[in-house]
Amino acid sequence: MSDLSLDSLRFDAKRLHRGFDAGAPWALERLRAHPPRATLAGLKRADFLRVVALEHGFESWPRLKLAAETRGLDHAAKVQRLKIALFRGQNRVVARLLDETPDLADGLFGLQCALYRREAVAAALAETPALALTRMGPRTPILHLACSRWIKARPELEPEMLATAELLLAHGADVNDSYAEREGDAQRLSALYGSIAADNMAMARWLLAHGANPNDGESLYHATELGHREGLRLLLAHGADPAGTNALLRAMDFNDHEAVVLLIAHGAKVEEVHGGETGATASAIPALFQAARRGCDRRMVEMLLDAGADPQREWQWMTPYAYARAYGRNAVAEALEARGFAQPLGREVSLLAGAAEGRAPEGQYLDPAALPPACRAILREIAHDPARLPQIRALVELGVPWDEPGPQDGVTSVQIAGWSGAPEVMSYLLGQRPDLSHVNRYGGTLLSTILHGSENAPDRDRADHIACLELALHAGVALPRSAIDSAGREDVAAFLQDWAEAHPGQAV
Incomplete structure (x- = not known):
């Protein structure tokens, strides 16, 4: 970060402006990842400055400029990087x-809340009590505390963390x-x-004990993703209602029988379907279809x-049995056959089953017009699984759309393969020449999606995200130098650094 200066960032904005005017793919990719407020037809100098600021973790160019003028740009950039990393x-x-700059969080x-520095928090509140309610960026102090994942590195700080929470509560902070x-x-x-998302059960217990609402529309859903059921049991014990949360369907993503039993016992309905956009409120499908979609067992x-x-309930032109056959989920199909619910398949579903x-x-x-809507996403649904590569090849040969972005998240099949760390699938899809400049609705490029998966994909310890990064870079995607610094895994950061040194022209 030591080479940062306002002049260099202004020059970068000018370069981005020129690249956009020339239609350069790298410039369009940066604008897709950080969309300006104006339409692309009416962009001004301020819009390109804002994109540069967003790329460095600041909400706007004026905020970046103020931080640079008051603390120095190098220091300000490190502060923003610390916030994001926590x-x-x-x-x-x-x-x-913190090793490089021990006083980075001072003042x-x-x-200080996110790092559980109780004494510093107490001193600041004694001098300015209103700090407990002051929004700092998008979040107030109790949100900085609750969302911090520092506890995973420093579990011995749990008493300090909870004492910090008590201090904020005593000064008026809202647990909701x-x-x-x-x-x-x-x-x-x-x-x-x-x-819950941080898998910080001590903080979750404290919040619930002090009146946090367990029915916040997200916590129960995400409690099914943790690899254990402590959070799920904790929320249900405090009155969480599974209705309308999609928690049941999310538990099925992991074939988690015990979680499904718990949720059904607390009122989850297996026939509930509701609309939405993402996460806990995503558009739901009936439970039997979800079992087939995710490959659940008999x-x-x-x-x-x-x-x-x-x-026998139909969903998007299909029955559960036909859907299971189309996806090749034999355990689901056999369980339905055993109860007498097998049926003949139409031409398109027979081809999918083959x-x-x-x-x-x-x-x-x-025939695309005859393809049941329930199956339009079939390739995206299986692109995470290397064992499904023969099926993926056959689907592409049959003419199933393979590079369509998801209607809700804008994620493509090759991005899913990369996020999941499935280089075999990704290599095949790259051979079909997908749109490598595509940016999904999370602002993710192919490279940044792989990086996100290397830290967040459920099977990341068994996956091979470095092989996926190598495939993407060999295919010619740009390597932003900021990606090297922001990589959360040491092995990933080392690989990217080595690549940048060997291919300096690709590092942007």
Whole structure:
């Protein structure tokens, strides 16, 4: 970061402006990742400055400029990087920044809360009690505290963390405080959600004990993702209602029988379907279809049938049996057959069922107009699984759309393969020449999506995200130097650094 200067960032904005005017792919990619407020037809110098500021973790150019003028740009950039690392759980980056600059968080109340520095928090509140209620960036201090993942690196600081929470509460902090993840979002994320997402059960217990609402629309859903059921049991014990949360369907993503039993016992309905956009409120599908979609086992299907799931209910032109055959989920199909719910398959579903076995009859193609809507996303749904590569090849040969962005998240099949760390699938899809400049609705490029998956994909310890990064870089995607600094995994950062040194022209 030592080479940063306002002049160099202004020059970068000018370069971006010139690249955009010339239609350069790298410039369009940067603008897609950080969309300006104006339409692309009416961009001004301020819009390009704002993109540069967003890329460095600041909400606007004036905020970046103010930080640079008051603290120095290098120091300000490190502060922003520390904030992001604490929120994302990149504790390797946190430790490195604090080792390099031990006083980095001094005088910054939100960061002191996120680092559980009880004595500093107490001293600041004694001097300025209103700090407990002051919004610092998008979040107030209790949200900085609850969303911090520093506890994973420093579990011995739990008493200091809880004492900090008590201090904030004593000065008026709201345990039900919330924030919008992106500017303009109607959906708000609570302090409780922050602690659940951070897998910080001590913080979650404290919040619930002090009146946090367990029905915040997100916490129960995300409690099913943790690899244990402590958070799920904790929320249910405090009155969390599974209705309308999609928590049941999310538990099925992991074929988690015990979580499904818990949720059904607390009122989750296997036939509930509701609308939405993302996460806990994503558009739901009936439970039997979800079992087929996620490859659940026969026991799961029998549990759902015993709980009242309708094996004859149609969804998007299909029955559960036809859907299971189309996806090649034999355990689901066999469980339905055993209860008498097998049925003949139409032409398109028969072709999909053949593809599930790795067969694509020569000279036969799917009719896109006759393809059931329930199956339009089939390739994206299986792109995470290397074992499904023969099926993926057969689907492409049959003419199934393979590079369509998801209608809600804008994520493509090759991005899913990269996020999941599945180089075999990603290599095949790259061979089909996908749009490498595509930016999904999270602002993710192919490279940044792989980086996110290397830190957040459920099977990241068994996956090979470095191989996926190498494939993407060999395919010619740009390597932003900021990606090297922001990588949360040491092995990933080392690989990217080595690549940048060997391919300096690709590092931007």
